[in-house]
Amino acid sequence: MILDVKKSPSIRLPAFLLAVLALAICNAAAAAGPKQAPVVQNAAGGSAIFWSDPTDWATRDLFYGPGGKTHEPHGPFTFEKEDLNGTNPKFVVRDPDGVKWKVKLGLEARPETVVTRLVWAAGYYANEDYFVPDMRITGMPVHLHRGQKLVGPGGEVHNVRLKREDEKKAGIWQWDKVAFAGSRERNGLRVLMALVNNWDLKDENNSAYKDGSQRVFMVSDLGASFGSASRTWPRDHAKDNLNSYSHSKFIRRIGSDTVDFQVPARPMFVYLVNPKEYLSRVHLERLGRNVPRADAKWLGQLLARLSPIQVHDAFRAAGYSPEEIQAFIRLLEDRITALTDL
Numbered sequence: 001m002i003l004d005v006k007k008s009p010s011i012r013l014p015a016f017l018l019a020v021l022a023l024a025i026c027n028a029a030a031a032a033g034p035k036q037a038p039v040v041q042n043a044a045g046g047s048a049i050f051w052s053d054p055t056d057w058a059t060r061d062l063f064y065g066p067g068g069k070t071h072e073p074h075g076p077f078t079f080e081k082e083d084l085n086g087t088n089p090k091f092v093v094r095d096p097d098g099v100k101w102k103v104k105l106g107l108e109a110r111p112e113t114v115v116t117r118l119v120w121a122a123g124y125y126a127n128e129d130y131f132v133p134d135m136r137i138t139g140m141p142v143h144l145h146r147g148q149k150l151v152g153p154g155g156e157v158h159n160v161r162l163k164r165e166d167e168k169k170a171g172i173w174q175w176d177k178v179a180f181a182g183s184r185e186r187n188g189l190r191v192l193m194a195l196v197n198n199w200d201l202k203d204e205n206n207s208a209y210k211d212g213s214q215r216v217f218m219v220s221d222l223g224a225s226f227g228s229a230s231r232t233w234p235r236d237h238a239k240d241n242l243n244s245y246s247h248s249k250f251i252r253r254i255g256s257d258t259v260d261f262q263v264p265a266r267p268m269f270v271y272l273v274n275p276k277e278y279l280s281r282v283h284l285e286r287l288g289r290n291v292p293r294a295d296a297k298w299l300g301q302l303l304a305r306l307s308p309i310q311v312h313d314a315f316r317a318a319g320y321s322p323e324e325i326q327a328f329i330r331l332l333e334d335r336i337t338a339l340t341d342l
Contacts, residue, residue, distance in 0.1 A: 038171035040208035040215060048178075050217045051185040054123040057305055062117040063313035067128030073101055073162050079139040079155070082146075088223065089147025092165060093137055100165040103137075105150045108223025109161035111240045113318035115196050115222040121310065122302045124189060125218040128164040131318045135160065159319060161223075168210040173217050174203045175287060180217075187295035188302070189219070194261035194288050195303075195335050197245055199231060199238070200224035201264050201284050226328065230265035231281060242327055250335050252288070259296050259342060261288035293342045300339025 054060065064072060077093040080100060089105045104112070109131060116126040140155035151157055180186050193201060200221065207220035224231075227239040229248045237244045253260040264284040267277075311332065315325040 039177075039203075040171040040173055047213070048180070048215050048217060049125065049211070050178075050180050050183075051123050051125075051188075054121065054302070057121060057123075057302075058307075060121055060310065061313070062121060062306075062310045063317045065113075065117045065129060065314075065317065066120045066126050067130070067164060071128055071164065073099070073130055073132065073164075075135060077101070077135060077137045079137050079141070082141075082144055084145060086221065089144065089150065091144070093162075101162040102165050103157065104161045104163070104223065105147045105157060105159075107236060107240045109159055110318040110320065111196070111225040111227075112161050112221075112223040114314045114320075115198065115225045117314040117317065118196065118303070118311075119189075119192060119219070119222065121306055121314075122188070122192060122299065123185075124192070125216050126222075127167070127218070127220055130162045132160050132162055133319050134158050170208045170210050170215055172203055173206045173208050175201065175206070178217065184292075184295045184298060187291050188299035190287050190291055191261065191296045191299040191339065192303075193219070194250065194263040195299075195332070195339075196222075196225040197227055197229055197248055197263050198222055198225040199229060199264035199284070200281070201287050202280055229262045231267035233268050233270045242324060246327070246331055251338060254293070254342070257293055258290045259293050260290065263288050296339050297342040300336050300342070303336050304340050 061068065073095055075095065077095055080092040080094050083090040083092060083102060088108050090102055092100055092102050094100050113129050113131040116129045120126045135157055137155035137157065140151060144151065175181070175186075178186070198219075200223075201219075205219060205221035207218055209216045209218070224239050226245050227241040227248075228237050228244040230238070232238045232244070249262040251259060252262045264281070264287060266285060267281050308329065311329055312325055315328055320328065
């Protein structure tokens, strides 16, 4: 169809903008390079581990999480290197025992600490994450590429997440192409991500780790949680924002056999100015759609077994105030009830 812009002067600008956008998207797609990590879809020569029945759920310590108290980090810490992957400022430090920890600064530190514990409590695998309200790091460079304003005199940082770095990463896994893609457990993980409003479900945020002859699959970046249903503007509304989380929609539609969740939603149109960024998330909506009702209910029943003290401990471990903890718990309980009522 040929559009006569002379007869339709009012649409000249939008048509022009669409043409520019289309060109920019094509250029961005063409310029996109290969992923930094190899894709691991199946465990060559071994088995793949994705979920295990949390039979000890009643005694799981959600304050210390997967690593337990024995792996809790202790200083003094020494700077090793800066990590420029992802969007949040990060760097690696070493403790007195030689264990390396990845320090994440900014908005993702608190929610990621909580979500790792909820994921682990539901039987999925998660990194050993710890929230540290105050720490001092020796050997900090004079200038960091990112997050310099978050570092105080003498290498002081506050409200950070430490992730244990001695696991052997084999690569990433893709949501739609792994052997367990159609399983109840994979669907349950989709529901869990919607429950906490983790909208950043790019494949690059999924990791496969080596454990002998086995491969352990997990979502290794969980920081874009407890905020809005998608990437929004301003950015501080999108994660670790109680107001955004409380006003966001959880269940979008309930069908006879399936349920659609609001998360992950499309990013705001303001991100069209960065086509590569927009394209990396615009198709993620599918991960929240057409989830079997039985699988969503199953995930809700798993989490409903947790005691209020356990859930309270997960938020307490991340440095939330008593008022914030109570507010988040009420919202989570409402969402879990919505799942168990399906």
